[in-house]
Amino acid sequence: MKKIFLSLLCLFALTQTAFAQKNRIFKDLILSDSLTVIGMYPQYDKQKVYEKYNFIIRDIAVIKDLVDKLTYGKKVANGGVLDAHGFSISVFKNHKHIASWSIMPRLSMINIDGNMYEFNIKVLEELAQKHPFKYDFETKIFNSKIEFEQYKKEVYTKDIFLFMYEPSFRYEGKFDVEYAKSDKFPHPKGISEYLEELLGKRTDKNDYSVYYAPSSKYNKGSNNRFYSMTIDCNKDLYDRFQDKNCKKREWIPVVIDAMIFFERK
Numbered sequence: 001m002k003k004i005f006l007s008l009l010c011l012f013a014l015t016q017t018a019f020a021q022k023n024r025i026f027k028d029l030i031l032s033d034s035l036t037v038i039g040m041y042p043q044y045d046k047q048k049v050y051e052k053y054n055f056i057i058r059d060i061a062v063i064k065d066l067v068d069k070l071t072y073g074k075k076v077a078n079g080g081v082l083d084a085h086g087f088s089i090s091v092f093k094n095h096k097h098i099a100s101w102s103i104m105p106r107l108s109m110i111n112i113d114g115n116m117y118e119f120n121i122k123v124l125e126e127l128a129q130k131h132p133f134k135y136d137f138e139t140k141i142f143n144s145k146i147e148f149e150q151y152k153k154e155v156y157t158k159d160i161f162l163f164m165y166e167p168s169f170r171y172e173g174k175f176d177v178e179y180a181k182s183d184k185f186p187h188p189k190g191i192s193e194y195l196e197e198l199l200g201k202r203t204d205k206n207d208y209s210v211y212y213a214p215s216s217k218y219n220k221g222s223n224n225r226f227y228s229m230t231i232d233c234n235k236d237l238y239d240r241f242q243d244k245n246c247k248k249r250e251w252i253p254v255v256i257d258a259m260i261f262f263e264r265k
Contacts, residue, residue, distance in 0.1 A: 023117075025070040025101060025110070029091060033060050036092045038162065039127060041085070043137050043259070049085040050105050054134060055127040056162075056263065062131070072110050073118030083107055087124070095156060095163050134264040135162060142256040145169055155260060162261040168254075171209070171232040176218050176249040177241075178228045185245070188212035188227050195229060198243065208233040218249065 029035075037057045041050040057063055070089070083104035090100040102111040103119060110119035142148040148167060155161050177195070179185045185194070195210045209232040213219065218228035228249070231241075238251050 023071045023073065024067060025072060025089070025112070026067045026091075029067065029099070031060060031064060031067075032093065034094045035060065035063055035098075036095075036162075037063055037066065037089065038092065038133075039087065039089045039124060040135060041087055043261075045085050047085070050087045051134070053087055053105060053121075053124040053128045055124070055131040056133040057127070057131050066127075069123060071120075072112060073120075076109055076116040076118060083109075092163050095161065097163060135261055136264050137259055137261045139257055139259050142167070142258070145256065148256055148258065151258075158262070160262045160265060162263055164261065165259040167256045167258050169256075171254060172234045173238070173251055173253040174230055174232045175238050175241075175251050176216060176228045176230050177243065178218055178226050178247040178249065179245060180226045181224055185227065188229065191227055191229055195231070199231075199237075199241075202240065203237060208237060 035058075037055075039053060039055045041048055041054065057066065083106045085106070087103045087105055088100050089103065091098045103109070103121075103124070104111075104116075105121050105124065108119055108121050109116045140151065142151065152164075152166075155164070179191050185191050189212075192210050192212065196205075199205075199208055199210070211230055211232075212227065213230050216228050216230060231237075235251065235253075241248065
């Protein structure tokens with residue numbers, strides 16, 4: 001009987017170990033001394049509901065320990081339920097973002113590859129007690145890419161600098177094209193397909209992006225009498241664009257802005 005009990009105990013231990021390894025959040029993380037792990041509430045939450053869970057870890061020994069500690073449980077059937085406030089755990093290497101996971105503390109859930117799983121919020125409480133931190137952030141607008149690169153070079157030398165959301169330099173700007181609703185252009189999807197074909201004949205598909213923005217000032221109040229599509233591209237494509245079926249709106253240069261995060265000392 002004793003042998004059977006010990007065998008069952010060993011089997012249980014092995015099962016638990018395998019489960020923990022399978023459900024490690026950091027299972028694919030490559031460890032190095034340049035890593036920083038940050039848990040933080042989102043900057044857009046003015047109420048700072050989950051600020052109490054904020055933590056920051058730079059010590060590689062602690063991060064190694066975190067690999068086994070940060071795990072998730074069973075998949076949640078009603079994973080479509082959302083928490084009005086959010087929290088995230090992110091990994092950075094030399095201030096560059098590597099990976100992030102969204103957590104809903106109120107519901108004790110974590111998002112893994114688009115699916116919701118059970119998550120033990122007590123782990124966040126422990127990390128916040130041992131490694132607490134607060135942060136500040138600011139948004140800066142730059143006149144050129146050169147100006148941004150100079151600022152980036154300087155801000156990376158500051159001890160309190162955490163990370164930044166950098167501006168995109170893929171396109172120089174955007175413009176809207178307005179199509180009256182008709183049998184030829186019955187909905188935004190149809191117009192998008194039409195524009196993709198039209199632009200595809202004139203330039204490479206990587207030189208532009210076409211999408212429908214319901215919140216666009218040209219779509220508001222239209223009562224579906226027309227649809228306005230937005231095209232992200234460089235100024236040269238805007239100058240060359242011609243289509244008698246639409247009304248071409250003004251060119252809007254891209255705003256070169258960045259959101260920068262600092263540790264509050």
